[in-house]
Amino acid sequence: MTEPRLSRGLRDLLPDQTLARQEMVDIIRRVYELYGFVPLSTPAIEYLDVLSGSAGQETQQSIFRVTNPEREELGLRFDLTVPLARVIAQYADLPRPFRRYQVSPVWRADKPDKGRFREFTQFDLDSVGTESEIADTEIIAGMCDTLSALRIERYQVRFSSRTILNLLLDFAGIPQERSVDVFRVLDKLDKAGIDKVRLELMQGYKDESGDFIRGLGLVQNQVDRIEKFLAIKSDSRNDVLTQVRDLFGQSPNIDAVARISDHLYALGYGDDRVSLDLSIARGLAYYTGPVFEAVLLDAPQFGSIFGGGRYDNLVMRFLGERIPAVGASIGVDRLLAALTYLGKIxxxxxxxxxxxxNMDPALADDYLKMTWELRRAGVPTELYIGTAKGPGKQLKYADQYEIPLAILYGTNEKSQGVVTVKDMSVGREQTK
Amino acid sequence: MTEPRLSRGLRDLLPDQTLARQEMVDIIRRVYELYGFVPLSTPAIEYLDVLSGSAGQETQQSIFRVTNPEREELGLRFDLTVPLARVIAQYADLPRPFRRYQVSPVWRADKPDKGRFREFTQFDLDSVGTESEIADTEIIAGMCDTLSALRIERYQVRFSSRTILNLLLDFAGIPQERSVDVFRVLDKLDKAGIDKVRLELMQGYKDESGDFIRGLGLVQNQVDRIEKFLAIKSDSRNDVLTQVRDLFGQSPNIDAVARISDHLYALGYGDDRVSLDLSIARGLAYYTGPVFEAVLLDAPQFGSIFGGGRYDNLVMRFLGERIPAVGASIGVDRLLAALTYLGKIxxxxxxxxxxxxNMDPALADDYLKMTWELRRAGVPTELYIGTAKGPGKQLKYADQYEIPLAILYGTNEKSQGVVTVKDMSVGREQTK
Structure with a gap:
């Protein structure tokens, strides 16, 4: 016999979880269809060279390899951004801006951990072919509308911009080509704290396990300037903008961010929902402009459940042409876990x-007609067709699936022209 | 630069196709949720030994192999029935009958052909853990309800039963252990015609390409009896039952099929929609009882777009225990192609x-407010954020996406407090 089992990092979603995920995904889909985004569907399998060019080394190692009868080198997609870039490059006649959403599984052979799986679902939305700050505004507003549609009362969308962080590099006398390293360290601020970030920016340090974390070799004066910048905090986006202008002086980079903030104010997305948090850097190398993420204030332990930014160079390696794009990705599994924790789904x-x-085989056609009468009236109905004969076990089955109403009908009821309706939640019986 | 491309047999679904597929899948989902089926979700990757035990040799060769960092032998699922059998065996406490639907992609590295892809989507529904003929009835009725919900007026669900075909084996003096071979040949009747089927049942023949198709070696008298059986045809299920009883005599095997037919009559699924066609054998080895398929009468070239049957032994190789099951599979891509051909979707x-x-950057906040006002009122709305400046190219964009209404608004309109609404379908303009 074969042992029924799954390889590590893979899992089944049983019906209650699949129902919850479908409900959540349908709600998110409705938000983006209201925004006029169109859905795209790409295959799970891509050429390895298509996949791996955009991936960092760690991601490359985590690609599940696949091969076909022609012995080509293929892999399972590890995100939905690379397939989008391929589609943009491949179909020259797609009208632009191309604003698409895609909800699909992705695969990464990472070390599995609690809540971390090797197959997980992403819901991505991107506007490709537009530099407009309205596109960035829309992505941020869409995060808010999605969380509201999911009945989350308390959330915060935090945004910043790589172009402001570039001002910081100048201010701290750091060459722009070191930006990726510096931003990667700054992105750890929330998790690691300022002390460790400071050490990593300078000489490095030994972590708890004894491993040495290499420092970037910045000097005290540079780190002081970075800390001055990181000290800019306010509940008001306008305040943050004033403070950053005080520090760096007037700049078109700051004006661009201010316009996004103003658009959001105009649409009613106030400081309570969207904050300007200049410590948000997002680790990924490919961002070129605004970056953003969202946290649920009543479930902060789930971390950022939405993340994204502007990435104007992604299609470059296919086309040799710069095509601006901005987008966000929702970790469907993480968001579902958070919503479940909050009792929202x-x-x-x-x-x-x-x-x-189903108590009397002689009444089969009566049961069937009753069932179809309810179904045709739009009431989701199941006729018991299991092996249990008596009502006790059949009602237990309704209990296991938490079906709210049960109907009992036998020769007695038939002769009287009634059915017995049992409300499973209170156990009370009614005859009608 | 990397060439943006897909490996053979793989394809993208662009937005219009993805929208159509989503609409279709949502309609089918609603039918089965009305029936009380629950959704299941399993990973794409399974252990190779879990996958391959149930597969015929041809299917085994078509499994896409995958490996993980632990160097285990894995593969992409080639259908949704094997994962279901694994789930049933793995989760002993799933309430039975377990009636689930699953809509997911599957992968087969077959020779690609027109309309034949290596990644395709299936919508499966199965009732596991019940011998009840009501379960078979429900699967057949569900096919009808699904096709009606998809606004298909003319379709035919054809059914038969392996148990009646077993009577034929006795009648023709063929040992039961040859059933798989015989049924495989009978299943070709529709495509190959009676002459070739006859030759394949007897001495075999050379096909057009000169390949020799080996015959089963039956003798004339046996084939005559099979042909007598295949001659049973009627538009009335009751007539078919009378004819088969005339040929074979009374039999519980025939009575069981008659009960399904009677249930269907009782629910209003008449001869016009469901026919008893004893030539339906379904090639697969694992069927044990009723088998069925559906064709669209106005698009017969798409073949059977639903297929299924009772398979009572599938979980056996995991559990060593016989667990009855009946189900059907919808070829989502084939059905979508047929619905598109019929103009139904x-x-x-x-x-x-x-x-x-978006004609005047100074009016950005006005445009944004207008957009969000419509979205918040439930009207799917897009604000143009592409590179085109004048109205002509922006309206062309609306044309490309077939967006029915366009709103034009500039400083003139603002001073007059009006907007210009353009109906894109007739090109007529209204100011309101």
Missing amino acids: GKQKSTARVLIT | GKQKSTARVLIT
Whole structure:
């Protein structure tokens, strides 16, 4: 016999979890369809060279390799951004801006951990072919509208911009080509704290496990200037803009961010929902402008559940042409876990609202007609067709699936022209 | 530069096709949720030994192999039935009957051909853990309800049963252990015609390409009896039952099929929609009872777009225990192609119903407010944020995506407090 099992980092979603995920994804889809985004679907398998060019070394190692009968080198996609870039490059006649969403699984052979899987679902949305700050505004507003549609009351979308961080590099006398290293370290601020970030910017340090974390070799004066910048904090986006102008002087880079903030104010996305947090750097190398993420204030332990930014160079390696783009990615599994934790989703174990018990084989056609009458009236209904004969076990089945109503019908009921309706939640019986 | 391309047999679904597929899948989902089926989600990657045990040799060769950092032998699923069998065996406490649907891609490295892809989507529904003929009835009725929900007027669900075909084996003096071979040949009747089927049942023949098709070696008298059986045809299920009883005599095998037919009559699924066609054998080895398929009468060239049957032994190789099951699989891509051919689906290129043109950067906040006002009122709306400055190219963009309405607004309109609404379908302009 074969042992029924899954390889590590893979998992099944049983019906209650799949129902919750479908409900959540449908809600998000409705938000982006209201925004006029169009859905795209790409295959799971891509050529390895298509996939790997944009990936950092760590991501490259985590690609699941696949081969076909022609012995080509293929792999499973590790994100939805690379396939988007390929599509943009491959179909020259796609009208631009191309604003698409895609919800699909991606695969990464990382070390599996609690809540970390090797197959997980992403919901991505991107506007390709536009430099407009309205596109950035829309992505941020869409995060807010999505979280509201999911009935999350308290959340915060934080944004910043790589172009402001570039001003910081000048201010601190750091060459622009070191930006990726510096931003990668700054991105650890939330998790590692300022002391460790300071050490990593300078001489490095030994972490708890004894491993040596190499420093970037900045000098005290540079790190002081970075810390001055990181000290800019306010609940008001306008205040943050004033402070950063005080520090760096007037700059078109700051004006561009101010316009996004103003657009958001005009649409009613106030400081309570969207904050300008200049410590947000996002680790990825490919961002070129605004960057953003969202956290649920009542479930901060789930981290950032939305993340994105502007990346104007991604299609470059296919086309040799710069095509601006901005987008965000929702970690569907992480968001679902957070919503479940907050009790906002996942309340249904079944789709059926009524179970018709099946006690007398001679009444089969009556049961069937009753079932279809309810279904045709739009009431999700199941007729019990398992092996249990008596009502007790059949009602237990309704209990297991949390089906709210059960209907009992036998020769007695038939002769009287009634059915017995049992409300499974309170156990009370009604005859009608 | 990397060439943006896909490996053979793989394809992208661009937005109009993805929208059509989503619409179709949502309609099918609603039918099965009304039936009380629950959704299941399993990973794309399974252990190779889990996958391959149930697969015929041809299917085994078509499995896309995958490996992980632990160098285990894995593969991409080639159907949704094997993962279901694994789930049933792995989660002993799933309430039974377990009636699930799953809509997911599957992968087969077959020879690609027109309309034949190496990644394609299936929509499967199965009732596991029940011998009840009501379960078979429900699968057949569900096919009808699905096709009606998809606005297909003329279709035919054809069914038969392996148990009746077993009577044929006795009648023709063929040992039961040859059933798989015989049924495989009978299943070719529709495509190959009676003459070739007859030759393949007997001495074999040379096909057009000169290849020799080996015969099963039956004798004339046996084939005569098979042909007598295949001659049973009627538009009435009851007539077919009478004819088969005339040929074979009374039998519980025939009675079981008659009960399914009677249930269907009771629910209003008459001879016009469901026929009893005893030549339906379905090639697969694992069927044990009723088998069925559906064809669209106005698009017969797409073949059977639903297929299924009862398979009571599938979980056996995991559990050593017989667990009855019946189900059907919808070829989502094939059905979508047929619906598109019939003009029943695929009419939207965009989700936006309104495009707000963007002519004056100074009015950005006005445009944004207008856009969000419409979105918040539930009207899918897009604000143009591309590079085109004048109205002509912006309206062309609306044309490309077939967005029905465009709104034009400039300083003139602002001073007069009006907007210009352009109906893109007739090109007529209205000011309001």
